[in-house]
Amino acid sequence: MSSKIDQNLSLANSKQLSTKQKLASGVGILGLFILVLALFNVNFPSRSITLTIALGLIATGAIWFANNAYLSKSKGIKNDGVWFKSISSRGLVGWITGIALTSFYIVLYFKPVWLGMGIDGASNTGLIALFDPLSKLLSGNPASQWFVYGTLYTLAILIFGYKFLLKYRHNKYEQLRTGSVMFFQLAFAFLIPEFMARLNSDTFSLPYYDLKNIWPLNYYNFEQYRVDNLISAGDVGLGLLIFGLVSIFVITPILTYKYGKRWYCSWVCGCGGLAETAGDSFRQLSDKSTFAWKVERWVVHSVLVFVVLMTTAVVYSYLGDDSSKYWLTKNVFLYSVAGLLTVVFAGVMLFKHKELGKDAKLGAIGYFAIIIALIAMHQFGMRLFYFEAETLRSSYGFLIGSIFSGVIGTGFYPIFGNRVWCRFGCPMAAILGFQQRLFSKFRITTNGGQCISCGNCSTYCEMGIDVRAYAQKGENIVRSSCVGCGVCSAVCPRGVLKLENDSMEGRINPTSILLGNDVDLMDLLNQK
């Protein structure tokens, strides 16, 4: 063990950063330091120049660092020293980063005043005021804490996306995918909503709408204020409302059928985008145990049930009773939801019950029973939803929207890995995963007998899938949680794994013996 200590203390060895990398980190930290100064209300002569310098320094530092880290080396997998570096192996730097990020999220969600948010029409101060010029440039409005967050978030995806592009410059799939998340973040999540805000006037108003942020990830999409807002904004608003419904009920199933959930989770989604870029250095920290997998299945599906109940209750609460005024009444809506859930439940139980594990069946039956019971109770006059809609909404927003996706999901990157939210919490991932497991052309195939069980694939799976367990049996990987990032295939030293879309037939192929052995023995062992 003494050698371990030497490693950490020795300054000049390869497990540490190079001099240029240290300088580059310094430049980036200087940029962050300017933001911290702003936080403490230091008065800068020009906010726009100061902000430009701060963000410019952060970007320059990151780009310089990435160039030095990757361009000097040959193309190929470069995970050297990942488990020696403090930041990426739950060392001191990792913990400090985790705590700093977590604190930032707590302040962001619960104490924006501390960031300088002007309350009740007061002008912004501090950090948020520093972002006023940029916000005014884009939307014409002063900044909010969400604008500051959105800007930093987009910047993070862009600069760490650049780093990722260099790291995987030998891998076209990784490059295209990363280019895609960078584009969707910059255009759809950041610029378009700001420009849309410019269209708003006294007579026309659209809510903030990131078009790629689909319900149920965007759990507030069908809340009353948004729906009212959209409906009152005429055709454009109605179009957006319909798009929101089509996104989840039409576009999502079609694309997931064709390509698996990856089309969203690692090509489009903003949460996924941050995880794949800024979070890439932490992917190896995900828990691979079967216990974690079990926890994941229960938690993520519970969140899905929660969001379905919450949304149903919220929509129900603002609908009317009188069908002569509008066809969609409380009752029609409630029966539609119950009907849709019954169709999905019955369809899966009829056609796919063989593919469900025992706990999946129990869970499905249990949750279905709960939802139907609640709806029935309501119909028998207990009016459960009516009283609890607001409570449900605010607790979901607090527990899932803020604590889970933000504070834990991102703040804990350096501790639990970069996909904690996507794996354990995201209801959108649960829906997509449910479909991916049961009804999609996507799978990861393995290459005959070439697997040497080295474990690079499992180590670098950000979703905690024990990829090796499948690869060493020659079994396709068809897992709900797989976001199709392709890194298992990239890090495999023997060319064993490939992400593919192919026919549904034979997609799931449990085997216990690999190609290469006596053909009779293979037949004997693989017949089921």
Added chain:
Amino acid sequence: MEHIVIIGNGISGVTAARHIRKLSDKKITIVSDETDYFFSRTALMYIYMGHMKFEHTQPYENHFWKKNRIDLKKGRVKTVETASKTLHFENNETLLYDKLIIATGSKPNKFGWPGQDLKGAQGLYSKQDLDTLEEMAPDNKACQRAVIVGGGLIGIELAEMLNTRQIPVTFLVRETSFWNGVLPKGESEMINRHIKSHHIDLRLGTNLKAIKDDGSGRVKSVIIEETGEEIPCTVVGLTAGVTPNIDFLKPSNIEIDKGVLVNRNLETNIKDIYAIGDCAQQREAIGQRRTIEAVWYTGRMMGEVLAQTICGNTMNYNPGHWFNSAKFLDIEYQTYGWVYSEKNKPDYEHHFHWKHDDDTKCITIAFHKDTNAFLGINTFGIRMKHEVFDRWLTEKRDVDYVINHLREANFDPEFFKRFEKDILENYRNTLQNA
């Protein structure tokens, strides 16, 4: 209940144990002195490089063994007493078996070089070898140069490992070109260039004469046979192949040669004793395969087969078409069927060779010059499908068919650049010029 004892918890022994458990309720004990739990030896390099931690190299969680009632015993077997079916351990413990599986793997070759047992001279095979390397070469301060002796797959892995810690490496290769006893010329030379591009001091056609002592029993330098040059270094990697790890069997009446001699059922000359994996030696070669195969997947396959025999379904070890893979720094290599180097090539074997301009991708297809039958392919930097080549070999396709259908065999990730057209064009041009 019948007690199956397996010596060695590598891939061979563990596979045998797993399959015996699937097929039966026999009592199973795995004996090992190396580690508490099975790990993937092939991944040792990634621990030193910082890609993984040791725990990541363990394919099964620690609770797996108890759950599957596979007993693990830590200890080193000193002798096997076949008459009384008893294992004697170095700490004088004993263990009785009904059936014994010897799966003790290999140890690095040492060819009697002066100084080969000095501190700092080591192979890279076991977990202990890795620990020694971590101690002797933690960084480029403690180890200012390492010399690697032997240009094979482990040698180049060791070079890559040391390179990640910026330890300068001199790589002594006996052959005139890297691994050219196995690889055809074009491939071997491409790898030479690739090694040098990683700033590794590759010395071809160079032998080790002696390793010198610094006076305290540690490595000080090596002397080159051909030139007498002395290269100061503190670590010497001995990677000139491996040999079966069976010294403990010499006093027993189990018949051994280089390895434990076994028949096609993997039985030794003594009833109820079997040998599998790196340490087993076939009495007669199977096809073109070597009698001792120190390859990951052959160990696994022998374990799969032997489990059948032990559980009552007596079965020959009858491996399918030869295949293998490796990675040379950044270049992945796969092979299916037989492609021989110029040194070992039979007369009838002809090659079609294609190399990409970037000098990191190439393929060599071997075929019979008279019948055009496809014999095998080596592929560098392009992933290919095992299943497809296995099928083509079984179907006895000819070289034209293979080249025209190469697209079906591609296994590169989506959106990767494809080279089938280029290869086909090249093939046609070669034919016209031939």
